Amino acid sequence: MYHTPTAYITLSLPACKNTSKYSKKRGLSAEEKRVKMMEIFFETKDVFQLKDLEKIAPKEKGITPMSVKDVLQSLVDDAMVDSERIGTSNYFWAFPSKALHARKRKLETLESQLTDAKQKKKSLAKSVEEAKCGREDTEERSKLAEELAQLRKQRDQLSVEMDKYKECDPDVVEEIRKSNKVAKEAVNRWTDNIFSVKSWAKKKFGFEEGKIDKTFGIPEDFDYID
The missing domain is CATH 1.10.10.10 (Winged helix-like DNA-binding domain superfamily/Winged helix DNA-binding domain)
Known part of the structure; x- marks a missing residue:
């Protein structure tokens, strides 16, 4: 009977090892x-x-x-x-000596920045406390705050009332008249342009005026504003 050599079995074992258990080494950051x-x-x-x-x-x-x-x-x-x-x-x-000096300088810079930040924080805290002075919630302060709120409300109401009577203001009326005049001139200028185009279309293409008005939605009573 043929027997498998022991040496062959020993050498063959590594080939049967399950390599899936070994993960790939992580790269350096x-x-x-x-x-x-x-x-x-x-x-x-x-x-x-x-x-x-x-x-x-x-x-x-x-x-x-x-x-x-x-x-x-x-x-x-x-x-x-x-x-x-x-x-x-x-x-x-x-060289390590230079790196040590560089770290010391960096540490000194950071410590200086920390000291400045602490000083600034202290100064701001003092400013806040000073700002609070005179703003304590007293009975007199509450009364003044309520009065201020009422005055603001009254001011808003008066402002609304004034808006109602602006139309009676001579300056406002004059401004409206000027605006109306400018608008009227602009409307009549465009009206004149439309009449010119209609006249040109009738002469150039022989269109009837009624057909032009209907095509372009021009009203029958279209005319200048007096």
Whole structure:
């Protein structure tokens, strides 16, 4: 009887392993890539060219080769990595001491902003308290507020009454007359234009006047305004 070799069974077992249990490793975020890139500079305390980092970063820090240049440039833009062009090549470096000083300066700036904000808050709180002075809910204040509301109501009522009598105002009457005159002249001017068009249509096409009026909805009593 043929027996399967033990060695063959041992070597074949890995091929039967269910790989679905192993999930794909998550990629680094943009900020994680920046941190990893800074680790290269801090751990080595060396100066690099871009081509050097494009080899080291993917291998040692898991940064994808295509993103090395962008990550490095972002750190240069934020003054976290120094850069200098020597000859035809660009060199990059970052030392922990500079990063420490940068963090200290940033901390000092934030502390200064916090102090200013606290002072401003204190000043505003004082202004609010001063503004409240004299506005306490007293009996006299309530009485004055009620009187003010009544006076405003009375003013609105008088304003409505005045609007009713505007037509009797000589200035208003004169303004109405002027407006009527302008309107009358405009109407008669358009009337004259319509008569001119009707006359032209009768001469040009031989249309009857009644047919023109009916076609264009012109009333039979259409005429100038006296």
